[in-house]
Amino acid sequence: MAITMFDIMEGVNNEATHAKYSPSQLERILICPGSVRMSENIESVASKYAEEGTMLHAVMSYVVTHKLFSLEGIEWQRLEHEALIGKCIEKLLIIIKDLTGIKIYTDLKVKMPNCDVLGTLDIALTGRDRLTGRFEVHVIDYKFGGGIRVYVDDNPQGLAYISGFRAGLKNLPKNVDYFFWIFQPRFDYFEPKMYTAGELSKFEELVREVVKIAEKEDAPIVPSADSCRWCTAYGRCNRSVENAKQYYEENNTRAFDDFNLI
């Protein structure tokens, strides 16, 4: 099905070029500012789940920029992928149909204002809600799913994308509703969360403060399941090992040191 009712936008990217931090690292940095220094010069390795997310992103980007909304002609390594990406297209079409005057931005580099956080968002849509007439911004992150389930609530990555996106938009109306979506088709998770301009501004202030702390020599190192899970310093970081030992000793009858670990 060919659809031509919206404009595909390019540019409007806030002149973003280079920054020290990416939105995907923000959750970790907000919990453990010291992880910035700890993970310096350690390369991250992409998981198979991240690779599937990249594939979903590439296919959706192709479908949207060509206004095709069809998966015909695409060769699939796994048939399951065709079905799951079909669900993403259906969901995207529902969002599109609820809006008028739609503009769609794909693969857009966005930079948070007055802050060294830059990333590339998968897709953003702007338009007015057909029923209420309110101006809406929708930013969607494609995750695919299969590894860890990711939620839209208080999601630093999503907030950073919206923050950078709105910073690059010109002539925004006074009242705007901002929505962050995650598409994780393998979990059948297609959820939005609405954020207000005030919440975005508060988040921007918080990130600016934490980034300043992260730059310091004595930035605190704070282990937790959420911060350590994706940290490239995990395994070299004494604090995360101590934390794991403490957790084990608190939750098991045998002490960690009873085992002969090599």
Ligand code: SF4
């Ligand atoms: S492994 Fe955990 S505690 Fe250590 S630096 Fe990384 S996030 Fe912080």
